[in-house]
Amino acid sequence: MPSCVIKIEGTVKKIEGVNKAEVFFNASKLKVEFDESQVNGDDIRRTVEKLGYEVLGEK
Structure with a gap:
């Protein structure tokens, strides 16, 4: 699993x-x-x- 996946998932999961x-x-x-x-x-x-990642859109 790429480190960016771990970084993003781990950080977002910590948001209350x-x-x-x-x-x-x-x-x-x-x-x-x-x-x-x-x-x-x-x-x-x-x-x-x-x-450091770009968000291109939301659904």
């Missing part, structure tokens, strides 16, 4: 309200399940960007 974070390396995607009453997509996006 995140239930699950899974990186799909070959597809360049991150799937996150979270409690919207505790965290939002912008918080997750900022966390990933602080790690």
Whole structure:
């Protein structure tokens, strides 16, 4: 498993309200399940960007 996958998943999972974070390396995607009453997509996006990765969009 590439170190970037471990870094992103591990960091995002530490965010309060995140239930699950899974990186799909070959597809360049991150799937996150979270409690919207505790965290939002912008918080997750900022966390990933602080790690030095670009977020291209959200669904």
